[in-house]
Amino acid sequence: DTGVSQNPRHKITKRGQNVTFRCDPISEHNRLYWYRQTLGQGPEFLTYFQNEAQLEKSRLLSDRFSAERPKGSFSTLEIQRTEQGDSAMYLCASSSTVFKGYDANTGELFFGEGSRLTVL
Amino acid sequence: AQRVTQPEKLLSVFKGAPVELKCNYSYSGSPELFWYVQYSRQRLQLLLRHISRESIKGFTADLNKGETSFHLKKPFAQEEDSAMYYCAFQGGSEKLVFGKGTKLTVNP
Numbered sequence: 001d002t003g004v005s006q007n008p009r010h011k012i013t014k015r016g017q018n019v020t021f022r023c024d025p026i027s028e029h030n031r032l033y034w035y036r037q038t039l040g041q042g043p044e045f046l047t048y049f050q051n052e053a054q055l056e057k058s059r060l061l062s063d064r065f066s067a068e069r070p071k072g073s074f075s076t077l078e079i080q081r082t083e084q085g086d087s088a089m090y091l092c093a094s095s096s097t098v099f100k101g102y103d104a105n106t107g108e109l110f111f112g113e114g115s116r117l118t119v120l
Numbered sequence: 121a122q123r124v125t126q127p128e129k130l131l132s133v134f135k136g137a138p139v140e141l142k143c144n145y146s147y148s149g150s151p152e153l154f155w156y157v158q159y160s161r162q163r164l165q166l167l168l169r170h171i172s173r174e175s176i177k178g179f180t181a182d183l184n185k186g187e188t189s190f191h192l193k194k195p196f197a198q199e200e201d202s203a204m205y206y207c208a209f210q211g212g213s214e215k216l217v218f219g220k221g222t223k224l225t226v227n228p
Contacts, residue, residue, distance in 0.1 A: 003163075004163075035218075040129075041220055042124075042126075042208075042219050043164070045217065048214060050214075107210055111164040
């Protein structure tokens with residue numbers, strides 16, 4: 001397992017277009033998170049899944065953003081009608097709430113390398 | 121509101137000098153706190169968490185509930201410590217809330 005994988009790594013699009021990012025988490029991880037990071041800022045929480053259930057969404061998340069994790073494995077983040085303000089690095093992370101058969105949420109997130117979006 | 125504050129955007133020290141990266145949080149309950157690090161051209165990764173009370177790469181951090189702080193310290197900085205450091209907080213929710221980060225540069 002090579003860790004959390006994100007595709008595409010870079011995306012340049014014109015304002016108004018739709019874009020979709022994919023995240024493949026570490027295979028045994030049941031939790032998957034999406035974060036957004038802009039220059040000079042820390043990662044900003046967008047949403048997270050436990051298995052296929054989306055358990056929390058940021059109130060800052062516009063209706064143009066939607067995320068899915070249909071089979072509890074990979075996830076997609078779609079941004080519709082992109083705006084220049086959507087330009088950012090989109091980070092995916094995964095974690096596990098189970099360790100050696102026990103409920104042991106260590107809080108450690110394993111991050112992908114990110115998908116950089118540029119909206120022209 | 122839950123918030124993590126890292127007051128220093130940039131911190132520069134010489135090799136062998138002590139280093140302290142500051143982190144303050146605002147939360148009325150019992151938080152879980154973490155330090156994440158991002159080295160150049162690498163992905164963000166966990167450095168240490170307060171519940172482990174461990175020292176990683178010579179770094180330690182103590183949770184001070186009275187001062188609501190979780191400062192990261194190392195007595196003798198090394199050049200390979202140069203990186204972006206993010207303090208992160210978890211409280212009342214499963215999400216991690218990150219600070220804006222401090223860029224540490226260790227000069228030779």
